Amino acid sequence: MPVTQPLRRRRGILGALALIAIAVGLYWGLIVAPPDAYQGEVQRIMYLHLPSILAAYLSYFLVFIGSCMYLWKRERRDDILAHSAAEIGVLFTALTIIEGSIWGRPTWGVWWAWDARLTLTAILLLIYTGYLMLRSLIDDENRASSAAAVLGIIGFLDIPLIHMSVYWWRTLHQPPSILQPNKAPWENIAWPLLIPLLINIVAFLLLLFYLLSLRYRLGEMRDEIRMHRLEHSL
Amino acid sequence: MDLLNQTLLLLWKDLLLELRRRESLLTMFFFGTLLLFVFHFSFDFAPDKVAEMAPALLWLAFLFTGTLGLTQLFQVERENHCLDALLLSPLDRGALFLAKTFFNLLLMLLVELVVMPLFWILFNLQGWNLLPQLFLVTLLGTVGFCVLGTMMSAVTLRARARELLLPLVLFPLMIPVILATIRCMETIMRAGDLGDAWSWLRLLLGFDVIFVTVGILIFDRVIED
Numbered sequence: 325m326p327v328t329q330p331l332r333r334r335r336g337i338l339g340a341l342a343l344i345a346i347a348v349g350l351y352w353g354l355i356v357a358p359p360d361a362y363q364g365e366v367q368r369i370m371y372l373h374l375p376s377i378l379a380a381y382l383s384y385f386l387v388f389i390g391s392c393m394y395l396w397k398r399e400r401r402d403d404i405l406a407h408s409a410a411e412i413g414v415l416f417t418a419l420t421i422i423e424g425s426i427w428g429r430p431t432w433g434v435w436w437a438w439d440a441r442l443t444l445t446a447i448l449l450l451i452y453t454g455y456l457m458l459r460s461l462i463d464d465e466n467r468a469s470s471a472a473a474v475l476g477i478i479g480f481l482d483i484p485l486i487h488m489s490v491y492w493w494r495t496l497h498q499p500p501s502i503l504q505p506n507k508a509p510w511e512n513i514a515w516p517l518l519i520p521l522l523i524n525i526v527a528f529l530l531l532l533f534y535l536l537s538l539r540y541r542l543g544e545m546r547d548e549i550r551m552h553r554l555e556h557s558l
Numbered sequence: 559m560d561l562l563n564q565t566l567l568l569l570w571k572d573l574l575l576e577l578r579r580r581e582s583l584l585t586m587f588f589f590g591t592l593l594l595f596v597f598h599f600s601f602d603f604a605p606d607k608v609a610e611m612a613p614a615l616l617w618l619a620f621l622f623t624g625t626l627g628l629t630q631l632f633q634v635e636r637e638n639h640c641l642d643a644l645l646l647s648p649l650d651r652g653a654l655f656l657a658k659t660f661f662n663l664l665l666m667l668l669v670e671l672v673v674m675p676l677f678w679i680l681f682n683l684q685g686w687n688l689l690p691q692l693f694l695v696t697l698l699g700t701v702g703f704c705v706l707g708t709m710m711s712a713v714t715l716r717a718r719a720r721e722l723l724l725p726l727v728l729f730p731l732m733i734p735v736i737l738a739t740i741r742c743m744e745t746i747m748r749a750g751d752l753g754d755a756w757s758w759l760r761l762l763l764g765f766d767v768i769f770v771t772v773g774i775l776i777f778d779r780v781i782e783d
Contacts, residue, residue, distance in 0.1 A: 344753060348720060384747060395779045416680060447730050447733055451727075451731065452730075454723075454727040455727070457711065457726060457727075458714065458717060458727055459722065461714075461717040461718045461719060461720075461723055462716055462717045462718075463716075463718070464716060468714050470779055470780065471655070471713040471714070471716070471717070471780070473619060473779075474709065474713050474776060475710075475778050476733060476777070477772070477776065478706065478709065478769070479731065481768065481769075481772060482731050482734070484687055485734040485761065485764070485765055485768075487732050487736060488734070488761060489733060489734040489737040489761060490733070492737075492741075492757070492758070492761075493737055493741075493779045520588040528725050529694065
């Protein structure tokens, strides 16, 4: 079926919104907001770091939902959703690790430390790269989809367990800056720093959904091509 | 107890095949022993250091041996379209999952039962009386390994380069099991009992229970058609 014009336009608007939000967020975070009292200018990387890991977690959650739905109903769209979200999740996870390294070098003095949250993020990257690899190594499309769906479910269910184990194993990362159990989020961060952070979170979520819609459309188009080939060969 | 009967039936089939072919068990056993030698040559141990490293080395040996077994797990089913025949029969696929898990568990436990004392002998370790406790922890860890290992070897069954892919998808998922087992064993070797490692053991138990349940629930979706 041909792409309907309004859908394409809506995607364009989403992309434009993401672009504007990122521009505003970067401007606010890098120029308007004051430097952190303790960490100085380096802290500004938080405006990208936190939003990208949030986007990654949301992507993995979407992989989980898509995988469950696919195993249950066997609808192509759920599988395309899971596949798209996994690719985008890997992208955001890799970004998070790179940003974290850049921040860790001046703050901790090392590019990499075996701290709990760093390790967890690296393991997530490994699990979901494995997921993408599994997909690409199975030739039969339907089998690839159900195999990947199983890994999408198990991988997500494993995250809390991995989280617990690496936390008990080692904790060196500074405690969460904003989400702390005994204080409300807005008491831990000054307003001038919170505003750009929130703008960037919104910006990254917009970016996530924009990329997702593009990638989803790509998956649909691949399916269409496969259908056409099938019809031709009959 | 239909599920249990079917599981036992399938398990019996696999055991009989293994008994007649003697492929997996022997290769796994020799590989495990070989690893102990390789470890000994690679690290120049001071006697007091060995006890500290023992849990990690042992688990590495089990992990690699187990992976070797897993790559062979569905080999008999792949030959002569046996898997299709199994799927055509009115068996519960959950039973197939349980049988394969138990079979792999049995192989690994047999190997561990020999390799662990061998490790103690080769590395001149003290504290033989701790072996039963250590073996109990290993048992729980091995259950976790076999459950996810069976799932993943079914998932990679039709993939190209499946033997390479299997550890790639399996090992990151196994991190809680690896950490929990090694910490528990370390505590036992240091203090003589589990002591403050109880929370690790609970984590291990939780892992086993969660993934056995998930496995039974979704295994029929994994191996369809």
